[in-house]
Amino acid sequence: MHPRPFARREGGALMIAFVIRRLVQGVLVMLVVGFIAFSLFNFVGDPVALMLPPEATQADRQAMRENLGLDRPFYVQFATFVTNAVQGNFGISLRLGRPVSALLVERMPATLELAFIAASLALLVGIPLGVYTGLHRNSWLSRLFLAGSLIGVSLPTFLIGIFLILIFAVWLGVLPSFGRGDTTMVGGWSTGFLTASGLKALILPSITLGLFQLTLIMRLVRSEMLEVLRTDYIKFARARGLTSRAVNFGHALKNTLVPVITITGLQLGAIIAFAIITETVFQWPGMGLLFIQAVQFADIPVMAAYLCLIGFIFVIINLVVDMLYYLVDPRLRVDRTAVGGH
Amino acid sequence: MLPTMQARRRLALLLLLACLPALAAARTLRYASQDDPQTLDPHSANLLATSRVTGNVYEPLVWRDKEWKVIPWLATSWSQPDEKRWRFRLREGVRFHDGSVLTADDVVFSVARALSPTSQLKVSLQGVEKAVKVDAHTVELVMAKPNPALLSHLTNFRIMSKAWAEKNGSTRPQDYTAKEDTFAARNANGTGAFKVKERQTDVKTVLVSHPDWWGHAAGMNEGNLTEVVMLPIKSNATRLAALLSGEVDFVLDPPTQDVARLRADPAVKVIEGGELRVQYIAFDVFRDELLYGKAGGKNPFKDLRVRQAVAHAIDAEAIRAKVMRGFSRPTGTILTPGVQGYSPDADVRPAYDRERARRLLAQAGYPDGFEVTLDAGNIQPAADIAQAVAAMLSQVGIRVRPNIIPQSNYFPKIEKYDTSFYVLSWGGGVTADALYTLQALLHTANRKGEGDFNMGRWSNARMDELIQQLQSERDPAKRAAASREALLLAGRELPLVTIHQPLIPWAMRRNVSAWFSPVNTVYFYKVRVE
Numbered sequence: 074m075h076p077r078p079f080a081r082r083e084g085g086a087l088m089i090a091f092v093i094r095r096l097v098q099g100v101l102v103m104l105v106v107g108f109i110a111f112s113l114f115n116f117v118g119d120p121v122a123l124m125l126p127p128e129a130t131q132a133d134r135q136a137m138r139e140n141l142g143l144d145r146p147f148y149v150q151f152a153t154f155v156t157n158a159v160q161g162n163f164g165i166s167l168r169l170g171r172p173v174s175a176l177l178v179e180r181m182p183a184t185l186e187l188a189f190i191a192a193s194l195a196l197l198v199g200i201p202l203g204v205y206t207g208l209h210r211n212s213w214l215s216r217l218f219l220a221g222s223l224i225g226v227s228l229p230t231f232l233i234g235i236f237l238i239l240i241f242a243v244w245l246g247v248l249p250s251f252g253r254g255d256t257t258m259v260g261g262w263s264t265g266f267l268t269a270s271g272l273k274a275l276i277l278p279s280i281t282l283g284l285f286q287l288t289l290i291m292r293l294v295r296s297e298m299l300e301v302l303r304t305d306y307i308k309f310a311r312a313r314g315l316t317s318r319a320v321n322f323g324h325a326l327k328n329t330l331v332p333v334i335t336i337t338g339l340q341l342g343a344i345i346a347f348a349i350i351t352e353t354v355f356q357w358p359g360m361g362l363l364f365i366q367a368v369q370f371a372d373i374p375v376m377a378a379y380l381c382l383i384g385f386i387f388v389i390i391n392l393v394v395d396m397l398y399y400l401v402d403p404r405l406r407v408d409r410t411a412v413g414g415h
Numbered sequence: 416m417l418p419t420m421q422a423r424r425r426l427a428l429l430l431l432l433a434c435l436p437a438l439a440a441a442r443t444l445r446y447a448s449q450d451d452p453q454t455l456d457p458h459s460a461n462l463l464a465t466s467r468v469t470g471n472v473y474e475p476l477v478w479r480d481k482e483w484k485v486i487p488w489l490a491t492s493w494s495q496p497d498e499k500r501w502r503f504r505l506r507e508g509v510r511f512h513d514g515s516v517l518t519a520d521d522v523v524f525s526v527a528r529a530l531s532p533t534s535q536l537k538v539s540l541q542g543v544e545k546a547v548k549v550d551a552h553t554v555e556l557v558m559a560k561p562n563p564a565l566l567s568h569l570t571n572f573r574i575m576s577k578a579w580a581e582k583n584g585s586t587r588p589q590d591y592t593a594k595e596d597t598f599a600a601r602n603a604n605g606t607g608a609f610k611v612k613e614r615q616t617d618v619k620t621v622l623v624s625h626p627d628w629w630g631h632a633a634g635m636n637e638g639n640l641t642e643v644v645m646l647p648i649k650s651n652a653t654r655l656a657a658l659l660s661g662e663v664d665f666v667l668d669p670p671t672q673d674v675a676r677l678r679a680d681p682a683v684k685v686i687e688g689g690e691l692r693v694q695y696i697a698f699d700v701f702r703d704e705l706l707y708g709k710a711g712g713k714n715p716f717k718d719l720r721v722r723q724a725v726a727h728a729i730d731a732e733a734i735r736a737k738v739m740r741g742f743s744r745p746t747g748t749i750l751t752p753g754v755q756g757y758s759p760d761a762d763v764r765p766a767y768d769r770e771r772a773r774r775l776l777a778q779a780g781y782p783d784g785f786e787v788t789l790d791a792g793n794i795q796p797a798a799d800i801a802q803a804v805a806a807m808l809s810q811v812g813i814r815v816r817p818n819i820i821p822q823s824n825y826f827p828k829i830e831k832y833d834t835s836f837y838v839l840s841w842g843g844g845v846t847a848d849a850l851y852t853l854q855a856l857l858h859t860a861n862r863k864g865e866g867d868f869n870m871g872r873w874s875n876a877r878m879d880e881l882i883q884q885l886q887s888e889r890d891p892a893k894r895a896a897a898s899r900e901a902l903l904l905a906g907r908e909l910p911l912v913t914i915h916q917p918l919i920p921w922a923m924r925r926n927v928s929a930w931f932s933p934v935n936t937v938y939f940y941k942v943r944v945e
Contacts, residue, residue, distance in 0.1 A: 116824075117821070117823060118821050118822070118823025118824035118825075118827070119823050119824065119826065119827040120823060121826075121827075122822060122823045122824075122825070122826035122827060123822065123823055124460065124462075124535075124591075125461065125462075125535060126461045126462055126463075126535075129461070129535070129538070130538075130855075130864050130867045131830060131862060131867050132862075132863075132864065133535070133537075134826075134830065136532075140590075140591065140592055141591055141592060142592070162594055165589075165591050165592070165593060165594075165596065167591060168453055169451075169453055169454070169616055169617075170453060170454045170456075170459065170460075170589040170591065170596050170597075170600050171596040171600065171601070171616070172594065172595060172596060175596075176616070179616075235652050235653075235656075238652070238653060238656045239656065242656055242657070242660045242662070243656050243659050243660045246660055246661070249662060250653055250656045250657045250660055250662060251646075251648050251653050251654075251656075251657055251662070252618070252619075252646070253618070353649055353650055354650050354652075354653055355653065356646075356647070356648045356649060356650065356653060358615070358617050358618045362617060362649070363617065365649075366617070366649070370823075371823040
């Protein structure tokens, strides 16, 4: 997890080596995820029980099982999966009878757009609120925001979603309770950003998904601000007569950003991976909904591919976050090995 | 000049009036249910969620009326020249959605397709070996073995266009080990009242009415829909919210606990009907010692008195009121009204009588009862029924431990006879004929297609004989007598104890009217929106 610091002068080459090493680690992570997943699939049950009607004969069931290779031990099934996956073939969904890769590609835009809006909401609202509550610790508005943030932290996602549906769809009738609205295809990417109904459909799910992250970032920025505002250099900056705007935003806020980036990065992965609940509540046709239905149907090819993909997304996000550190924190760019290691 | 002006005005007015109904006739039904159809292929998956779409898009040779009796559909008449052959005369002028005309070639092709190894619909052609074309509008089904219930089976077998399937490389149903999906899984070309306009998996399936449907001229169309948007909404709460907010017009599967609240809403109405399904519990009567339980090294269920005690200890009325919230009809036999071979005098539940149950247990040598595990899948209402039955049986001394496991684990388990006592439900609606149910549930299990769901391995020579009779007998009166005797025999011997027939609620906006079909499927040509 801890990248080896490298010197600025040989940074380019080291950076590439670093990225390659992380990508190799990523492949290993995905293999391990896949292996664990496959060993667990023995417990999700037999998809054949759901693919055939309850009244199907035993001969039909057995034939189906053998046809799908489900009668083989799990390591053989895993080896087959890896061999095929390397060739870009993730198999056919047992529930929908379509190639898994096509399904994931089809669902990814919905999840990524939702995650993007939810994360933007969390950052664009969370950071200013955090700064405000940090600067005006005792104002009644700050207390209100902090009390309100408890809701975001403590209420489970599905409950927030149901409340929002009840208020805005059933009572007020202004926003849709489910789905993505109308989507437009832009070069193979189905987007909901270009239609009015698509944008309206994004509002409730993105609030539901982003609320926890919003409150988390707000509280994080607030406590970091309080910490930084106590430091000497802020006092000196004030003593030098800099405007409070310059002090608060130019010096204080900038120095709170390292932990915020770490958390945001990890949370972005969490938003994508755990959009499952929000997607289920709002019938949002993303990867999470695909996954939850795959679990209920014991749709092994979809579950395996989804888990590996999520593993891959986490690896990539971690990599990007580690690289962002170097941009934000100049101290990390100095070769510290020269002065005695970490 | 003047008369012409007037005539012109009149014409314009007439044209306008003629247009008005056309304008008003654009009627859309937004339909929501929990599940999305797995595929659009009528021969691929034999699952309800799929046939709810394919049943509106593709059509069978024979179909059913409102009393669930078999009626002519794509075939107008049929005859049996001899034991081994059924001859069907096809309706003329039937058009597929792509405009081509239905001929005998399409039927011959569809039979071969539905009998191919990757088809899950082989059961609907039970006994059929192949189809032979006689002339452009006559087909013969050649039987490998007799099937007196063939017409009932055929209601579930749907016809696909040969030319279309060949053109699109879909002559076989989806193979799940292949790399690609077949064209027919995502596209459809049937002869039905509705054609598929758009299909987005897990998002929506849009159907539009088929203007050339033969049923318009034949007077089959009872509905007025021009478009149907089928929406899968997984979450119960969201699905109901969408109905209450008016975003959907129809919900196929409202949770029963919310029905009372829905009924209170003036904008919504709920209709209900009996599905041709029976929920029951059954015993392992094969092993000499209980596999899961403690009864002093014996298997109490081998003793008829113990099975009778269980039947007397179960209060089906309480299950109806508490577990099912009124949505069931307690039943004493494994067939429901509407199934060929149902006999009202066999439909009698043993009286709910705890004292009698205790006495029977004592007589059987279990005055202090015994312990046993009751297996059930984790779908409702099976899981709740298992809990309720456990509580009721403990009242008479049988200490039942409910073992509720995921449905996908449950079937493989009971299929291996790995159970002592289990909850199951059986849908007889597929063929609506006694043979189908009795053969699967009550025939001696032989792993050859008979007794496939007789997991308790009950075996009775007379029952097997009666089922063989049903298999070969063509005279309806004799078949009814055999079926009645079989049901009475099962009621006396109790290899299984039936609990109830579930009632299914459908919720819709007040301006929608639909016909409740006993297979829990909406047929859109019978739906009206006012």
